Amino acid sequence: MAKILLVDDEPSILSVLSTLLKAEGYEVTPALGGEKAKEFIESENYDLMLSDIRMVPVNGMELLRLVHREKPALPVIMLTAYGSVETAIEALKLGAYDYITKPFKVDELLITVRRALEHNKAITENEELKAQLGARYHLENIVAESQAMQNVCEMIKKVAPTNAAILIQGDSGTGKELVAKAIHAYSHRKEKRFLAVNCAALPEPLLESEMFGHMKGSFTGAAANKEGLMEAAEGGTVFLDEISSMPLAIQGKFLRVLQEKEVRRVGGNRDIPIDVRVLAATNTNLETLIGEGRFREDLFYRLSVIPIVIKPLCERTEDILPLAYHFLQVETPQGKPSPVLDPEVAAVLEAYAWPGNVRELENAIKHGVTFARDNKITRDVLPPKIAATQVAAPAPTGGDKVEKLDPEKAKSLKAFLRSKEKEYLKQVLSMASGDKEKAAKSLKISLATLYRKLPEADSPKV
Ligand SMILES: Nc1ncnc2c1ncn2[C@@H]1O[C@H](COP(=O)(O)OP(=O)(O)OP(=O)(O)O)[C@@H](O)[C@H]1O
Ligand SMILES: [Mg+2]
Missing domain, CATH: 3.40.50.300 (P-loop containing nucleotide triphosphate hydrolases)
Known part of the structure; x- marks a missing residue:
């Protein structure tokens, strides 16, 4: 039976939610307010936390940070009042699994809870599988x-x-x-x-x-x-x-x-x-x-x-960012969310010449992870030599001509289209002043698709 920690500073909501979840067969620990929840988080293990965001004196975001530090594998669903979606998105960035706006539909709540629990189970199983495969070089x-x-x-x-x-x-x-x-x-x-x-x-x-x-x-x-x-x-x-x-x-x-x-x-x-x-x-x-x-x-x-x-890595620049994300994952302790790359850092990594190739990139990411603040890798936490890289201004569009066409050296069509697609996504994102939801809307794709196609748009979920 899944154990759920339920947090709200409103006794009536706590009681309604508690009854609802118990009726579904979950084991529920109700915590009236953030202070109480802190004690539970530190002393007990749960499969899921469901918490209100706006509470005094200890609010939901603080709890989320605590979970992040103490119980990084614990999935969290945030409850937020209608109209304060910004805070909810902030919560996603801090590693929350999902959020639900109040007033919520019972079905929606239960589905989200079930999904979060399933997701967690899949991750745990995957970690076990990975551990079994050990250091095999797949x-x-x-x-x-x-x-x-x-x-x-x-x-x-x-x-x-x-x-x-x-x-x-x-x-x-x-x-x-x-x-x-x-x-x-x-x-x-x-x-x-x-x-x-x-x-x-x-x-x-x-x-x-x-x-x-x-x-x-x-x-x-x-x-x-x-x-x-x-x-x-x-x-x-x-x-x-x-x-x-x-x-x-x-x-x-x-x-x-x-x-x-x-x-x-x-x-x-x-x-x-x-x-x-x-x-x-x-x-x-x-x-x-x-x-x-x-x-x-x-x-x-x-x-x-x-x-x-x-x-050499500088002759296969398409590998740079995927490698960076790979090392970010490798360097992140199990169960914790990987740090995100600042978009400027992504551009720096792509522009740098990498004389030490993949090993140098691996070391740069290790350096970045060590000095990252708020789980974000910014230019100033990269090794100084790399941080000093000048990033060229984006080339004007329409200049797609391939100079001195050498069929041997031509990219595959897929790789070419992917890089063009990325360029366009970046442009639209910058036109939307970095507002990913807005950009996704104009592009008529889902936010998730935008993150998948453009991982350097700092993904809220890990
Ligand atoms: N394509 C790749 N995908 C994932 N990791 C990589 C890749 N290429 C290199 N690495 C990692 O980069 C590091 C350096 O790689 P490796 O030691 O195999 O290089 P090497 O060519 O043997 O270097 P050296 O010439 O210095 O001995 C290792 O940690 C390796 O796992
Ligand atoms: Mg070697």
Whole structure:
């Protein structure tokens, strides 16, 4: 039986609502006034709170803030007098689930209550499901709004079930490791290990023993026999990060391991058969290194049976805001509403060049979430370098010409239409001086659709 906390400072309303909800089978705790409700919120757990907004001395908005802090998962429905919709919208922004205007129709009230309870149940179940899936790298967790990133996801799905060696190329922070983990997670090796080694982090002798293992006494400090990563990952995947830093001597040995599917520990005299899939990543162009004699061409061809190239973030700007929202969600503790991005911040994020790519964006959002005020991320809480970004004035409309049309580089029609649609929505919103209801009305779409199509219009619901 769902437990409902009912708050009003008017005894007659409290009594009527209480009778009504009890008749529906709910367990109701009536609280006469905000002060009383505070005690209940702090000491008990409820499935729903139904509260009047206008009460003295503690009003509904204050209670909402308290719930936000203390019981973020508790859905709240606000009751408001007819004509004070502004306050109700304010309440939605503060995270209330919905509001009902007084005088209300009984049916409407009961439907809203049922919906809020269902919604809460779905969220709780979803959280449980997410927790079960744990840290698995599902493609759903890879933000891919741009065509370039969608192609990468397609590749992941295609190559994951094979045993082919894959070379993942991309600048620092573009998501190479994420892609490698997704390939592993989608392969038949997923129950086995995914072991990563950073070839730039270890000096030559250590890298060699880390990869291939060693026998006791084979070098100073080799106190016992030790298996290397290639052995330890048996049946699974080895991820060689920054492969360009692999010393030439190890490149030769590694090539042999790949060809023979056998590994010999340092100081050992026995070849151990292995079944390991190799994924490698690089942020430098290996072909250039081959030209300079710093990377073996034969190893390059072994490793890059299938190359996957991840573009820098500045070349796939459609991904910027979806990634920002993704990280906002990731950074928000479970059950709490995610902070919203100030529209100006959305423009700044889109205009910034992101030399550190997705990782830099992730860090910027973390920074923003840490310093956000009133759950809002404004320009001044971004890292200073990003906050200083100049945002160009919006281009005059009608200038849709595509300069130097290169069919290879053209956006998909869907992506183009989506970006144009967004531009138009932003314009109408600004014509309506930011009044979203007004804008939605002129556009003849619902408010919810406006928020969905233009998430940067700070959404009241999370
Ligand atoms: N498309 C994406 N969707 C969601 N998260 C992403 C995406 N791309 C990158 N990330 C996240 O950004 C961060 C950096 O990604 P990752 O470590 O995979 O990059 P990298 O290319 O290996 O970087 P480096 O070259 O610095 O090692 C990680 O937290 C990763 O989960
Ligand atoms: Mg990496």
